Amino acid sequence: MARSSHQDAMQGNRTEQLRCYLNASANANAYARIRSRRNNARQLQEQLEDNRNTFHHNKTEPDQDECEWIEINEEETIDPIDSIIEARKAQHQELAKQHNYSNMIETLHSVYMRLKFKTKNWAGLDASNDFRNCNCLPSKKIARLVDLVDISGQCRTLVKFCSCTKDTVTLLQLGYMAGSPMKPQTAFSMPLMIFHNHLWNHCHVGTMPFTMALRDYLKPRSQRLYAKDQSHPRDLRRPFTAAVDIFRRLEDMTDNLNFRYLQLTKQQILANVTCPACFGPQPPKINVFPQSTRDQLIICLDGNFQHRHHSKASRDHGRLHIPRVFLDPIEVEAAKKEIRWQEQLNNTPAQRDRCTESHKAADDKRNESTWKGCDNIGLMGCCCRHNAAVYFANIHKSREQRSLPMALINWLLEDLEPSRPVSILYDIGCSLDKFINAQALLSAHRLHIKFGTSIFHAYVHNWLCQLKYNPRFNTGWGLLDGEGLERMWSYLAPLVSPLRYATCSHCLGAIAHRLKFHNQRGIKQLRNSTTPLDVGWQKQRSFQSAHTQEEDKREKKLVKLYKEEAVLNHLRSRLQGPELFLATEEDLQELLDRITEKNKQLKRDAESLNRVNQSIDFVKQFPNQTIADFSGTLTYEIFSAMNLDNPFWNNRLYYHCKAPWAIDSNVCAGINCVLLLSRIQEEFQLIAQELSHAVGWAISYHQLLKSNIDYLQTLHSNVDSIQMVGMNRKNKIKCIARELHMRLFSHQTLVQDWSDDVRWLWGVCQPKENKQLINAWTELMDQVRSVRRGWGLEEDSGDLIDEDVEEAALNVDEDDGEDAEDDWVDEIGYTPANEEQRNNINNETEREVTDNLAAR
Structure with missing residues (x-):
């Protein structure tokens, strides 16, 4: 009978059939390896049986020397297919968690908004009430122990959960935020979450020190929460971090809901969350302002490489939640593709740019070892004139490339009015401007965009570049220095270390939450720009009024005392002279040393005098060849102390010109x-x-x-x-x-x-x-x-507290020094200026005493 073979039909849809067809060889090899492994094991077992039957004919006779056979299998190599399967399982589990989290957070947000008003943001009298409304039978409810942590106490309580209500919703109805999205074992009270939110915004407190301080504070006041089967207390850091993330997510969802209902445009949203002074509605009579500053929006761009994130810190298989202030990586990739397309289309040869080469961060290859193992190596930010954060982008495994500022600019221009002029300050704004012109980028907005270099970076560029891009030499920039993002990086510096090994979602959420608070505080402080000057003026008036006639008399007595002290010191040195007594050998040696030192000093003075005389002679002979705005001897101390805007740096020596603007200091x-x-x-x-x-x-x-x-x-x-x-x-x-x-x-x-x-x-x-x-x-x-x-919110002036009385008492000896200013150092009794004045008095008194003694 002939042997027939047939092939089973592939099951599944067309996609699965194509996948099976493409992986047929790999599947066949894997199946062959499995069959060969089974055959080898069966043959080895049969061989062992044959050997046992050959050497042991009498099975009833015991053998004391018989050893038990140990089967040693060779270490199997890990198959790549197995690792791929495990990775797919982990990814599927993560996606399932993400799906469950999305369903949970939407349900939780509705309950959060309702309870937020009922409890007056958990500050009212009914904040601790039970708002559960489940009418299910007790048999359908499951009781589970949950650790409830409040700002005033903690306890392990049996909480009843029902399948009709999610566990996180049940805990929120009790006034607690769950420490886990699914089956939470720990929950934190809403007053504690709100308190931590304000504390974290103002004090940069980390989660670990906060939970440890909370544990030590609550330990003597309530029940101690032990770990499972352990005698030490629980570590609340991870569940508290999860609760904080959920709380921040609910706040962001509330903001987005209000924006959707009010139907705000993108520019109106920027005015609400960023800066109303820059993104508010256009003034009614805009034509009364000059063209150079009319409806001008000034923004600053800068990168920072401190906020690195290690790639192995987390496995984010699910869709990454990107806050509003951050750009989606897709936008950065789109800007990169547009740049490549324009470069291929224009086919312009690469040109050397000295400004870009001098900018280390733009093309820095020396720190690649520092970035090794990091997926996000920094941030690229955009802020307005008032240092409010507008948009940020992650620098993903690359340096500060042109695609990052281009993506930020494109995203911002989509939010603005089409014809609004935009001025951009960037460390290498000159290079970016030339590149955009060469590649014909931003063609629809090019007439409304101009670039400049930030003030402290402008002086690194050559003079021709400064004439075109320095904000101090061009119109329309005002007094902006362009270093708002440098202050922003300093403000975000405490987050660098804690977020380096956090998950990507938590990292972005924490930075976005801190920037949100920074912008809200900036909106409230828009009116406080003149407050420090007013305070300084009041301090100056009080300081001047304190110098009365009695104070002048005291200073005159102090000067007189200095003179008398100088007289005594001079007479003491004269009485120690060798002509008044028989000097010893040590005194003579000291006298010779003093003579030698005096001789060297006289030689140095003579050399200095000769240089001054030569300078004077040169000025007399060539009066038009002097250095602008400088007179005297140019020493290293004077040279290093010159400001960057000193006319010395723009002297005619660099212009090779004798025009008044080059050589005349007054001009x-x-x-x-x-x-x-x-x-x-x-x-x-x-x-x-x-x-x-x-x-x-x-x-x-x-x-x-x-x-x-x-x-x-x-x-x-x-x-x-x-x-x-x-x-x-x-x-x-x-x-x-x-x-x-x-x-x-x-x-x-x-x-x-x-x-x-x-x-x-x-x-x-x-x-x-x-x-x-x-x-x-x-x-x-x-x-x-x-x-x-x-509403009864206006306070009666008679019920207000008189803070001046308390200030008068606390200013005496109760001050922590946090409001001290640098100029206060000059107001104390002993300063370098007073020391110099005292030295001048001593020298003058010494000359007077010497003249009197010579006259006698």
Whole structure:
């Protein structure tokens, strides 16, 4: 009978069939290895049976020397297919966790918004109430031990959970934030989470020291939470970190929900979360400002390589949650592809750029060993004129390439009005400007964009580059130095070490949360720009008023005492002279040493005098060949102490020109003064426009909130597009209206704090054509005061505490020194200036005593 062979039909869809077809050879080899392994094991077993039957014919006779056979298998090599399967399993588990987390956070957010209003953000009297509303039978509920941690105590409690409500929602209804998305074993109270949020924003406290301090604080006040089957207390760091991430995610979701309901544009969102002075609505009479500063938006770009992240710190198989302030890596890749396409299209040869070569971070290959093992090696940031963070991007396994600033610029331009002019300050703004022109990038916005170099980097560039890109030498920049991101990196420096080995999601979330607080604080402090100057003026007045006639008399007595002390010192040295007594050998040696030292000093003085005489003779012979704004001997100390804007660096020696602007110090100083006055005038113009932006944003945002609150009370069609899990239409309307009421109250508090400063600054720098806007501001303030008075929020002046009495008592001997300033050092009794004055008095007194003794 003939042997027939047939091939089984492949099962599955077309994708699975193609995958099986492509992997047929690998699968066949794996199957062959498995069969050969089984055959070898079976043959080895049969061989052992044959040997046992050959050498042991009498099975009943015991053999004491018989040893037990040990089968030694060769170490099997790891098959690549097995590792791929394990990786796919881990990825599938991570994706499942991500899916469950997304479902959980949406349900939790709806309950969070409802309870936030009921408990007044967990600050009301009913904050500790039980808001569970499960009506299921007790048999369907499962009790589980959960460690509940509060700011005042901790305990291990039996909590009943039901399948109809997620565990995280049940704990939130009890007033606790879960320490894990699924089956949490630990939960932290909402007052504790809110307290940690404020503490983390202001004090840069880490999770480990905070949980350790909390454990030591709660240990004598409540139950001690032991680890499982251990005698030591639990480590709460990881569950607390997870609870913090969930809390921050809920806050971000609340902000996004309000933005979606209010239907804000991207620029309006930037005005709310970044800087209303830069991204607020356009002033009504914009044409009254000159063209150089009209509606000008100035931003700064810079990179930082401290915020590195190790690639093996986490395995993020799921979709990475990217906060609003961070660019998606897809945008950076799109900018990189656009640059490559333009380079291939234009086919321009590569040209050397001295500015780029001198910029270490732009093309630094020496620190690649430091970046080894890191997936994200730094941050590229963008901020506005007021140091508010706008957008950030991760530097992923590359240096500070042009694709990063290009991606940030493209993303920002999409959020702005099409015709708004944008000025960009960058360390190598000159190189980026030349590259964009050469490759014809940003063609749709090129007429509205100009570049410059930041102030402290501008002096590294050559003089021709400074003339074109230095903000001090060009119009439209004001007095901005362009170093706002340097201050931002210093502000974010405490996060470098804790986030280096954190997960990518936690790392991005922590930086975004810190930047969010930084921007909110900046919006509140927009009115505080003149406060330090006012405080300094008050201190100067008090210091000057303290120097009364009695103080002058005391200083005169002190000068007289210095003179008498100098007389005594001089007489003491004269009495020790060798002509008054029989000197010893040691005294003679000391006298010779003094004579030798004096001789050397006289020689040095003679050389210095000769150099001065030569300089004077040179000036007399060539009066037009002197160094600009400098006279005297040029020593190393004087040379190293010169400022970067000193005319010495721009001397005619480098121009090879004898024109007055090159050799006359007065002309050079006059040119710098004219340029500085122009920048000051531009600064006033920019401040006036930014004031209009901020006032216009405050008025429009208040009207938007109030109109939407009124709209919710009549029509409810706009809420259908907003997803809130577990809420019907009526509850959704109530929840959104409550959140808008809370934001309206917060906005009214902000504009009331701005009120006095806005009116003062408006009268200083605002043109008369914009009077309509200040009238609208006055109407808004009257409306805010009446509303707050109706709510009973206006405090009676008679009930206020007199802080001056407490300040007067604490200024005596209770001061921690945190508000000290550098100029206070000059106000103490002993300073270098006073020491120099004292030396001059001593020298003058010594000469007087010497003359008197010679006359006698």
